[in-house]
Amino acid sequence: MHLSQMAVSYVKLGLSLAVFVSCLLMIPSGSEGHFNKHSALFVFGDSLLDSGNNNYINTTTDFQANFWPYGISYFNPPTGRFSDGRLIHDFIAEYAGLPLIPTYLDPRNTEFVYGANFASGGAGALVESHAGFVVNLKTQLKYFGDLEKHFRQNLGDAKTDQLVSDAVYMFSCGGNDYLSPVGNNESILYPYTHQDYVDMVIGNLTHVFKGIYEKGGRKFAILEVPPLACLPNVRAGRPGNTCNQELDIITSLHNHQLSKQLQKLEKQLKGFMYAKYDLSTAVTNRMKNPSRYGFKNGDKACCGSGPLRGIYSCGGKRGVQKFELCDDVDDYLFFDSFHPNEVASRQYADHYSISGSSSEGHFVEHVALFIFGDSLLDSGNNNYINTTPKFQGNFWPYGISYFDPPTGRFSDGRIIPDFIAEYAGLPLIPTYLDPQNTEFVYGANFASGGAGVFAETDAGFVVDLRTQLKYLDDLEKQFRQNLGDSKTDQLLSDAVYLFSCGGNDYFSQVSNNGSIVYPYTHQEYVGMVVGNLTHVFKKIHEKGGRKIGINTLPPLGCWPSIRAGRPDNTCNYEIDVITSLHNRKLSEKLQQLEKQLDGFMYSLFDLNTEARKRMKNPSKYGLKIGDTACCGSGPFGGIDSCGGKMGTEFDLCDNISDYFFFDSNHNTEVVYRQFAELYWNGGESNVTAPYDLKTLFRGRGSPAALRKEAM
Incomplete structure (x- = not known):
């Protein structure tokens, strides 16, 4: 895992080009030239990026898409894009303030100051892939060379050097080198081994990267090969319509080797910067859980025929005249048997990664998010420790509204940090203890359901706060290495550190039928809890962290689990008193730290007040029930039995979004979204102070500068 100082993440490419590139030449019509601030985008590869070059070569309709229903959602007439509408690079261009990048072989296009699209549907890195029917990658590089000569002739060397150096070069290539043999019913790579064949493909890609580098290009955006083995076309041609295991193995090897080669190039070539987008994970996630991303079908094409509409017949001009077209294109991940629809392409452009995906080789204009605390923020760390179901949420019906399968979040869906990450333009922050997660450039979630600031709180069943801090230590060492x-200093300094902790230090005592603070006074016990929190804040400050987000404790005394355990089902007054004291002391301590610690900034969200409002007047906030859990048993659904974790039966409400509480201790996704919005922007009543999280994420500099920005 590594980063480049100035490179941009793939999906942030368009959004951050103004930062990433300097002034580029804009070729005007006529004889007068002038410089404008923009960046050029040159596009290479295959049908994922081809905007219509194959319209202008001698090929067959197998390699064209310039007929109905292609383009049906956006372009009339069709342009040659292999989709119902726009492709990934079209959205990137839009975000960068560029026009649609012109198709190089279209004779009507003569101005390429904003870039050029050389991609050809069916092209591979190997010349042999679909030879004679497509524009292979080396020929695309030759076209770029011709265009460079044109620039030098018309603009001069200095302006051309600037244009080429500042430009971004986007690639999607390699998939056809593996798909082409399958289409010809050949062994995928006979007579080569998997490794030898992949090495040839990666070697040819590397040759092109170096060719562009030699011309002065420095910034590369590369898509991984998607999960070809399970594309509708591949499955439709196999007995039982199963995925092709050999193809799966070789594409995985390709993506692994691509990553290693890019890392080598970054070390070998001075100034070489890249952004590799994990398209494989993004597509796989949508195929497995289409509803999570707004689709209804993730394995079947909208347009085609046969099983899964996987026969490549869309448009009726490819040998099979009859084809089916779905009623609503947006419901489908795939438009035809190979290619995504416009909605999916926009998502790939908007969101560069999903939970646990990799986006390497970039140091981006983003702020990382590191998450500490308890079940309010835990995204599933307790799945990976030796604990009991009481401290886990990785079984039905947890996640029912959003995640399938459940992730370990203590809710029916997303929780506060998920929405905060979304608002900040980040992916879902990876769960630190999940062994599948290895990339933490956008942050890490260390939170553990049931954790407190004391090691003694729920000891042996959770990851306490100081251990979570140790995990940050380990991650920092990895970053520095x-x-x-x-x-690393920049990453830690710019990051936001989000906390929810302390409630279990009071809560666990009640669960154990002990006096909440015995043998301490309320004041002493709260002082110890807040003191331990302060210790962690100071340690993060020592590492360079400056921006803390934390919420007040909610009104735990009236939680369903507390009320259900009391003789008259009333609120627990002592808990109410002590949590109020905690919140006051926390606020005072944060104010002290702001004065004592250089650059210390914080966002304190008044969760207590906002929770009380919704419990007392649920209808005001779009809810119907504010005191009873949707999932559980007993009075108020307050017995912690959701999912049968206590070995007992449980009830599940009909409409989760009507409820403030999902289970006896945690809120529904609807409520967490409301809290996150207030945390992010402060709301009309400024329930988040002295800064809202938006200010912490977007501001860089001194507290005074941030305060001015927030005003």
């Missing part, structure tokens, strides 16, 4: 001190 892979990124170097300078980049």
Whole structure:
């Protein structure tokens, strides 16, 4: 894992080009030239990026898409894009303030100051892939060479050097080198081994990267090969319509080797920067859980025929005249048997990664999010420790409204940090203890359901706060080893550290039928809890962290689990008193730290007040029930039996979004979204102070500068 100082993440590419590139030449019509601030985008590869070059070569309709129903959602007439509408690079261009990048072989296009699209549907890195029917990658590189000569002739060397150096070069290539043999019913790579064949493909890609580098290009955006083995076309041609295991193995090897080769190039070639987008994970996630991404079908094409509409017949001009077209294109991940629809392409452009995906080789204009605390923020760390179901939420009906399968979040869907990440333009923050997660450049979630600031709180069943801090220590060492001190210092300094902790230090005592603070006074016990929190804040500050987000404790005394355990089902007054004291002391301590610690900034969200409002007047906030859990048993659904975790039966409400509480201790996704919005922007009543999280994420600099920005 590593980063480049100036490179941009793939999906942030368009959004951050103004930062990433300097002034580029804009070729005007006529004889007068002038410089404008923009960046060029040159596009290479295959049908994922081809905007219509194959319309202008001698090929067959197998390699064209310039007929109905292609383009049906956006372009009339069809342009040659292999989709119902726009492709990934079209959205990237839009976000960068660029026009649609012109198709190079279209004779009507003569101005390429904003870039050029050389991609050809069916092209591979190997010349042999679909030879004679497509524009292979080396020929695309030759076209770029011709265009460079044109620039030098018309603009001069200095302006051309600037244009080429500042430009971004986007690639999607390699998939056809593996798909082409399958289409010809050949062994995928006979007579080569998997490794030898992949090495040839990666070698040819590397040759093109170096060719562009030699011309002055420095910034590369590369898509991984998607999960070809399970494309509708591949499955339709197999007995039982199963995925092709050999193809799965070789594409995985390709993506792994691509990553390693890019890392080598970054070390070997001065100034080489890249952004590799994990398209494989993004597509796989949508195929497995289409509803999570707004689709209804993730394995069947909208347009085609046969099983899964996987026969490549869309448009009726490819040998099979009859084809089916779905009623609503947006319901389908795939438009035809190979290619995504416009909605999916926009998502790939908007969201560069899903939970646990990799996006390497970039140091981006983003702020990382590191998450500490308890079940309010835990995204599933307790799945990976030796604990009991009481401290887990990785079984039905947890996640029922959003995640399938459940992730370990203590809710029916997303929780506060998920929405905060979304608002900040980040992916879902990876769960630190999940062994599948290895990339933490956008942050890490260390939170553990049931954790407190004391090691003694729920000891042996959770990851306490100081251990979570140790995990950050370990991650910092990893960053320094892979990124170097300078980049790590920047990452830690810019990051936001989100906390929810303390409630279990009071809560667990009640669960154990003990006096909440015995043998301490309320004041002493709260002082110890807040003191331990302060210790962690100071340690993060020592590492360079400056921006803390934390919520007040909610009104735990009236939680369903507390009320259900009391003789008259009333609120627990002592808990109410002590949590109020905690919140006051926490606020005072944060104010002190702001004065004592250089650059210390914080966002304190008044969760207590906002929870009380919704419990007392649920209808005001779009809810119907504010005191009873949707999932559980007993009075108020307050017995912690959701999912049968206590070995007992449980009730599940009909409409989760009507409820403030999902289970006896945690809120529904609807409520967490409301809290996150207030946390992010402060709301009309400024329930988040002295800064809202939006200010912490977007502001860089001194507290005074941030305060001015927030005003």
